[in-house]
Amino acid sequence: MKSYNQWSLLLLGFFALALVSCTETEIDEEKPTITVNYSGGFPQTCENLSRGQSYTIKAKVADNLELASYSVEMHHNFDHHTHDDQEGACELAPITTAINPLNFTESDQLPEGLTSYEMLVDLVIPDGVDTGDYHLALSVTDVTGWQARTSVDVKIID
Numbered sequence: 001m002k003s004y005n006q007w008s009l010l011l012l013g014f015f016a017l018a019l020v021s022c023t024e025t026e027i028d029e030e031k032p033t034i035t036v037n038y039s040g041g042f043p044q045t046c047e048n049l050s051r052g053q054s055y056t057i058k059a060k061v062a063d064n065l066e067l068a069s070y071s072v073e074m075h076h077n078f079d080h081h082t083h084d085d086q087e088g089a090c091e092l093a094p095i096t097t098a099i100n101p102l103n104f105t106e107s108d109q110l111p112e113g114l115t116s117y118e119m120l121v122d123l124v125i126p127d128g129v130d131t132g133d134y135h136l137a138l139s140v141t142d143v144t145g146w147q148a149r150t151s152v153d154v155k156i157i158d
Helices: 002-021
Strands: 033-035 047-050 054-062 067-076 104-109 116-124 132-142 147-157
Touching (some): 033 132, 033 147
Antiparallel strands (some): 054 116, 067 104
């Protein structure tokens, strides 16, 4: 009788453990979104940015669960390379060699709990940088590691 009670308690313990283990974990299968294509979004494709001026990059990001971080990067496109996430196409200047190109990078963590956010990143175009074609690459990452990117073609002018 004693061994029967021990087996019953053991089986009951396994059953209780199985019930606790069956709780489902939500799996995030959605990437966050990022866009500059809204009223106030900046810059738009083919926008001209002048040397010696300051700008505020504005992009809206969103996620179904929670946002984690964003980054902004700007580099020259003097060799006419492309990115798979580019929006639109601009008329390009002839291929040239960079002498003093603008290289800009900024990234930041977002406050916990946000599902939408408007990125506001200050950008100063120094007087001495090369004019010409540039890519502005924007990315956002959610708390589960999904990332979305978009690239915008811009020109730096005098």
